[in-house]
Amino acid sequence: MKPVKVGLLGLGTVGTGVVRIVEGHQPDLLSQSGSPIEIVKVLVKDSSKSRGIHVAADKITENPWDVIENPEIDVVVEVMGGIELSKQLILAALDRGKHVVTANKDLMALHGPEILAKAAEKGCDVLYEASVAGGIPILRTLVEGFSSDRITKIMGIVNGTTNYILTKMSQEGAAYDDVLKEAQQLGYAESDPTSDVEGFDAARKMTILATLGFRANVELSDVSVKGISKVSKEDIAYGKRLGYEVKLLGIAERQDEHISISVQPTMVKHSHPLASVNGVFNAVYVYGEAVGETMFYGPGAGEMPTATSVVADLVAVVRNLNLGINGRRGFVPYKEKKLKTDEQIASKNFILLHVEDKAGVLAQITQVFAQHEVSLESVLQHPNATNPLAEIIIITHDANKAAMNNVLKQIESMNVVQAIKSVYRVEG
Numbered sequence: 001m002k003p004v005k006v007g008l009l010g011l012g013t014v015g016t017g018v019v020r021i022v023e024g025h026q027p028d029l030l031s032q033s034g035s036p037i038e039i040v041k042v043l044v045k046d047s048s049k050s051r052g053i054h055v056a057a058d059k060i061t062e063n064p065w066d067v068i069e070n071p072e073i074d075v076v077v078e079v080m081g082g083i084e085l086s087k088q089l090i091l092a093a094l095d096r097g098k099h100v101v102t103a104n105k106d107l108m109a110l111h112g113p114e115i116l117a118k119a120a121e122k123g124c125d126v127l128y129e130a131s132v133a134g135g136i137p138i139l140r141t142l143v144e145g146f147s148s149d150r151i152t153k154i155m156g157i158v159n160g161t162t163n164y165i166l167t168k169m170s171q172e173g174a175a176y177d178d179v180l181k182e183a184q185q186l187g188y189a190e191s192d193p194t195s196d197v198e199g200f201d202a203a204r205k206m207t208i209l210a211t212l213g214f215r216a217n218v219e220l221s222d223v224s225v226k227g228i229s230k231v232s233k234e235d236i237a238y239g240k241r242l243g244y245e246v247k248l249l250g251i252a253e254r255q256d257e258h259i260s261i262s263v264q265p266t267m268v269k270h271s272h273p274l275a276s277v278n279g280v281f282n283a284v285y286v287y288g289e290a291v292g293e294t295m296f297y298g299p300g301a302g303e304m305p306t307a308t309s310v311v312a313d314l315v316a317v318v319r320n321l322n323l324g325i326n327g328r329r330g331f332v333p334y335k336e337k338k339l340k341t342d343e344q345i346a347s348k349n350f351i352l353l354h355v356e357d358k359a360g361v362l363a364q365i366t367q368v369f370a371q372h373e374v375s376l377e378s379v380l381q382h383p384n385a386t387n388p389l390a391e392i393i394i395i396t397h398d399a400n401k402a403a404m405n406n407v408l409k410q411i412e413s414m415n416v417v418q419a420i421k422s423v424y425r426v427e428g
């Protein structure tokens with residue numbers, strides 16, 4: 001039986017796992033795809049580097065065109081990362097009729113529509129399951145598993161580094177800077193951790209999830225983003241006392257035909273399944289009109305989990321090759337994108353204020369909420385032992401973002417308010 005030939009762009013963490021699975025699981029891959037799968041060329045940056053895996057020297061190249069222009073190669077697997085070169089190589093591979101599997105969330109979040117349009121034009125498959133929540137088969141689930149439903153909400157813990165940091169801060173009372181250093185040493189964080197801690201990595205993943213879930217072309221610039229660098233131990237401790245865990249949540253919501261997408265540290269009620277997703281684990285919660293609540297949990301990164309998704313995509317491409325249907329089942333957004341305005345985006349909120357500890361202050365503050373028609377769920381006041389201030393925690397009922405912005409602006413300008421220490425969205 002003629003093998004399907006694969007060119008691998010990258011032999012780092014994920015690429016190594018791909019080689020291990022393709023070589024180690026041949027009988028299963030053959031049974032499921034209908035053909036043997038053979039990696040015939042592997043691109044690296046530095047061929048002299050010693051690696052934890054043996055690949056025959058004649059398969060290794062430092063020249064990407066040895067892969068892209070190789071007429072033998074049917075499928076290109078891109079696991080090298082970066083944006084410009086990967087995009088150029090993937091488009092060139094598609095131009096030559098090669099199918100593509102990629103784990104590259106940065107590329108797919110920014111240039112997904114262009115790449116998918118080229119694939120459709122050339123009758124090729126482009127699959128990218130590993131790009132979001134590495135080991136969790138969530139993209140396939142959104143496109144195929146929920147094809148019969150109308151999704152109204154997707155909430156994701158889709159960045160392992162920040163979940164690790166918040167978990168350590170919550171469970172051990174550790175300080176943000178110390179845990180970030182630890183996460184970098186353990187290799188969880190991206191080379192520039194800004195992308196993790198400021199929420200940009202999660203925003204890219206939410207762009208992909210929202211596009212597939214809402215079947216509309218969501219762009220990265222549609223996502224409002226706030227990271228975890230300002231989350232304090234105190235906020236986490238207050239949240240805990242009130243029954244919440246702080247999590248960096250990506251939230252994509254739809255009401256009627258209008259959608260909103262955001263990433264922000266969120267107070268998640270202990271009873272919500274996302275509150276107990278700890279450490280580097282990822283989870284994606286999906287609510288569908290017909291199915292109701294579902295949640296998908298697992299490793300979001302790492303050599304073998306991520307490679308599992310990459311090779312599953314490869315099996316799908318090879319199966320399509322044997323059925324002669326490549327490029328015919330690609331995902332095409334078919335809905336017009338309509339974004340919610342700030343008046344349409346509603347959530348509960350947690351607000352921590354430092355105020356003067358004297359009669360009437362609480363009444364003045366709650367009056368501002370009333371003026372803007374923001375209803376309150378609970379109000380708590382703690383005297384502060386270290387200074388003559390009181391700490392007030394307010395939890396609102398669902399309030400729209402425009403009204404909340406007005407409330408916060410007005411409260412900030414009040415003489416009796418020393419500081420708005422923190423504001424969190426509340427879920428659960």
Ligand SMILES: NC(=O)C1=CN([C@@H]2O[C@H](COP(=O)(O)OP(=O)(O)OC[C@H]3O[C@@H](n4cnc5c(N)ncnc54)[C@H](OP(=O)(O)O)[C@@H]3O)[C@@H](O)[C@H]2O)C=CC1
Nearest residue numbers: 010011012013014044045046079080081103104134301302
């Ligand atoms: N690591 C993970 O757990 C996850 C990764 N991903 C995505 O998978 C992709 C790969 O990640 P990962 O394996 O961690 O990355 P690594 O940095 O470990 O590996 C990258 C590989 O690509 C090669 N490479 C990079 N740039 C070039 C270039 N310009 N020319 C030739 N070769 C190049 C490197 O060569 P050399 O070895 O010689 O340096 C290396 O083998 C990224 O898009 C990442 O976002 C997605 C989910 C999880």
Ligand SMILES: N[C@@H](CC=O)C(=O)O
Nearest residue numbers: 159160161189190301
């Ligand atoms: N840096 C990312 C790696 C996977 O995408 C994370 O922390 O989740």
Ligand code: NA
Nearest residue numbers: 129132133136
């Ligand atoms: Na995935």
